[in-house]
Each structure stands twice: as C-alpha cells, then as structure tokens.
Amino acid sequence: MGVYETLFRFAEVTHKYMGDPGTHPWAQGFPLTTQLPGGPPLPESIAIAAVDRMYPKADGQMPLREAIAAYYRRVHGAKITADHVMVFAGGRPGIFAILAFLLEDWQVAIEETEYTPYWDLLKLLRRPTVLIPSHVGNRFRPTLDDHPRAERTLLVKSNPLNPTGVTWTGKDLQQLVAFYSQPGRAALLDEAYEFFHDDGPVSALRHVDDIDATNLFVSGAATKGLQVPGMRVGWIVAAKKHVELFRNYSSLGMGGVSRASQLYVTQLLEPSRVDLATRAVAAFYGAQRRAFGDGLRQMGLELFTGDGGFYHWCRLPKGLTGDTFNERLMQHDAAILPGRLCDMARRGDRGPLGDMFRFSFGPLTADAVQPALQILRRCL
Numbered sequence: 001m002g003v004y005e006t007l008f009r010f011a012e013v014t015h016k017y018m019g020d021p022g023t024h025p026w027a028q029g030f031p032l033t034t035q036l037p038g039g040p041p042l043p044e045s046i047a048i049a050a051v052d053r054m055y056p057k058a059d060g061q062m063p064l065r066e067a068i069a070a071y072y073r074r075v076h077g078a079k080i081t082a083d084h085v086m087v088f089a090g091g092r093p094g095i096f097a098i099l100a101f102l103l104e105d106w107q108v109a110i111e112e113t114e115y116t117p118y119w120d121l122l123k124l125l126r127r128p129t130v131l132i133p134s135h136v137g138n139r140f141r142p143t144l145d146d147h148p149r150a151e152r153t154l155l156v157k158s159n160p161l162n163p164t165g166v167t168w169t170g171k172d173l174q175q176l177v178a179f180y181s182q183p184g185r186a187a188l189l190d191e192a193y194e195f196f197h198d199d200g201p202v203s204a205l206r207h208v209d210d211i212d213a214t215n216l217f218v219s220g221a222a223t224k225g226l227q228v229p230g231m232r233v234g235w236i237v238a239a240k241k242h243v244e245l246f247r248n249y250s251s252l253g254m255g256g257v258s259r260a261s262q263l264y265v266t267q268l269l270e271p272s273r274v275d276l277a278t279r280a281v282a283a284f285y286g287a288q289r290r291a292f293g294d295g296l297r298q299m300g301l302e303l304f305t306g307d308g309g310f311y312h313w314c315r316l317p318k319g320l321t322g323d324t325f326n327e328r329l330m331q332h333d334a335a336i337l338p339g340r341l342c343d344m345a346r347r348g349d350r351g352p353l354g355d356m357f358r359f360s361f362g363p364l365t366a367d368a369v370q371p372a373l374q375i376l377r378r379c380l
C-alpha cells in the first residue's frame with residue numbers, strides 16, 4: 001500500500017490528514033503549487049467553450065500532444081511528433097497501462113530500491129521480476145553491468161530516481177538507452193522529476209534516434225515540474241504502434257482525460273514559460289536539497305542522495321528503523337516515508353532498507369528548513 005500506509009497511520013495517531021495546514025508532510029511526494037522565486041505565475045483560470053464540454057479525444061487533444069512533442073524537440077532535440085505522444089490522467093495511469101499490456105512471457109527488471117507503487121503494480125499484475133542490486137553496498141548506484149542480460153526484459157526505472165535522487169545523464173544514460181533499444185528489450189523510463197536536476201532537465205529522448213524502432217516508453221507528467229498534481233495530466237512518449245494500442249485502451253477503459261485539465265497544461269508548456277519554470281525549479285529545489293542535506297548530515301545521518309528529485313535518502317543510526325522514527329515524528333504532526341516501502345522485495349522493517357528513510361522537501365518553502373530540522377533533531 002506504499003505511502004498510503006503512512007498516511008493512514010498518521011491520521012490514526014494525529015487525527016489529522018497529512019498535508020493539512022500545520023502538519024509536516026515529509027512523507028509525501030508533491031511539489032509546491034505556488035509560484036517559485038523567479039518562476040512563472042500559475043494561471044488562475046481557463047476559458048471553457050461548448051466544444052470543451054464534449055468528450056475528449058481518446059489519445060489526448062492535439063494542441064497538448066503537439067506542445068509536449070515540441071517541448072522534447074526543442075529542449076532535448078528529440079526526433080518525435082505528436083503521433084508519438086499519448087496523454088493519460090497523470091503519471092501512474094500510463095505506467096499501469098504499460099505493465100498491464102506487457103506480453104505475458106516478458107519479465108520486468110527493476111532496481112531493488114525504487115518508487116513505492118511500482119511494487120504494488122508488479123504484484124497486482126503478477127509480473128515476474130528481476131532485481132538490479134541497489135543498496136548501501138553500492139551506495140544505491142547500480143551500473144549497466146548490474147542489469148540482467150536475458151531477452152524479453154522490460155526495465156522499469158525512474159530517472160531521477162525516487163527515492164534516491166540518483167540521476168543517469170550523459171554517456172551513462174546514452175548507453176542505457178542503447179542497451180534497451182535492442183530487439184527483445186524494452187524500457188519504461190519514468191521522468192516525473194525531469195526538471196528537478198541540478199544541471200537542468202534530463203531526458204532519455206535526447207539519446208533516441210528512431211523511437212518507432214524501439215520499445216522505449218518515456219513517461220512524463222505535469223505533476224511535479226509544472227507544479228500541478230491536481231490537474232492529473234501525464235503522458236507517455238513511445239513508438240506510434242504503442243500509442244495506437246494506448247488509444248484503443250483509452251477508448252474502452254479510460255474515456256480520455258479531462259479537457260479542462262488538458263487546456264490548462266497546454267498553456268503551461270508555452271516555450272518561454274516552460275524555460276522560466278525549468279530554471280526556477282532547478283534553482284529553488286537545488287538550494288533546498290543543499291540546505292536540508294547540510295542539516296541532515298550535521299545531525300549524524302548518512303545521506304545517499306543524488307543530484308535530482310526532491311528527496312533525501314537517509315540512513316538512521318544503528319538500532320533505529322524508519323517505522324520507529326515515524327512514531328516519534330508523528331508526535332510532532334510530522335512523518336517521513338520508511339525505507340522499507342521503497343524495497344522492491346518488501347523485506348520489511350528488518351530488511352536491508354529498514355534503517356533508511358525518504359525525506360521529502362517537495363512541499364516545503366525555504367522558511368520551513370530550520371523548523372523541520374529542529375523536529376528531526378529532537379526525534380533522533
């Protein structure tokens with residue numbers, strides 16, 4: 001049940017909903033939904049005409065699909081068109097569709113430490129899974145040599161990775177893309193945190209020559225970087241033949257995505273606005289990553305955080321588990337995500353990730369740094 005387990009426990013202990021004013025939602029993965037320093041304003045309204053009250057197109061409205069494709073072409077030099085883009089109601093529904101329609105005799109390769117819902121999805125869909133080692137021993141930084149060589153394998157990977165923030169870029173990312181572009185291989189690269197990277201946005205699409213010749217699926221969303229989780233807009237970029245399959249699925253199982261949300265997000269992708277947003281996100285969250293990183297290290301926590309995302313991936317002192325730490329934090333209306341929920345083998349509080357936790361600074365403003373560090377220090 002992933003993060004919901006923590007949310008329910010929080011409500012039980014504090015009689016509050018995590019995220020309500022006065023709570024400290026460090027377990028949750030949402031960004032600020034207010035204007036960032038130096039960032040563009042977030043529109044407060046959209047105009048809706050009669051045509052916008054009609055059913056949406058199954059694969060997404062053309063202006064949004066065009067805007068998404070144009071963004072990847074302009075920023076990453078991607079060789080794609082709107083025909084390679086399928087719009088979903090957020091990031092997770094696209095990920096679900098890929099795993100649901102994966103052929104039965106394919107296996108999934110996944111890093112041992114990953115985004116918590118992947119585990120639930122793989123279990124629910126009964127997908128055979130091979131783990132790529134990612135633990136304290138390799139500092140949560142596996143290399144391509146650690147990946148399975150068997151054919152009929154789909155890699156599922158977030159990049160930047162949630163919870164570690166470790167980000168594959170440059171030559172490493174290029175080699176990863178080349179490896180999974182081979183026949184008999186496939187990859188879902190989940191780029192929900194694309195904008196949250198110190199050196200600017202990162203995308204696998206930068207390294208794809210002819211997406212139609214691959215089984216690569218690049219997942220993006222307006223949820224984090226564009227700061228609108230409530231709009232529920234995400235997308236998958238893939239070969240045209242896969243987009244057609246998603247379109248058929250949408251017409252029988254989803255009915256498209258809210259036109260109002262699509263209109264809203266299309267505005268957010270206007271080139272000069274999006275450039276301002278990418279710079280502001282990287283600058284603001286980079287500064288927050290450093291401020292929290294310094295504070296967490298000073299209190300004696302070992303950090304394994306990379307240079308992306310909006311999480312710190314921390315190791316507790318010996319004898320303290322993520323769950324025990326959370327019970328203490330909840331006395332202060334605060335909570336973190338226990339590391340065991342990022343364990344793709346779910347080995348529990350006594351397993352290899354039992355003493356790890358994910359600290360989210362996604363929803364925190366700059367003036368929340370010191371009060372947050374104070375609570376954490378007291379609970380340690």
Ligand SMILES: Cc1ncc(COP(=O)(O)O)c(C=O)c1O
Nearest residue numbers: 029090091092115158162192223
């Ligand atoms: C790695 C990763 N992928 C996808 C998502 C999904 O976002 P959405 O809320 O749009 O489904 C998240 C959100 O936390 C995430 O962390």
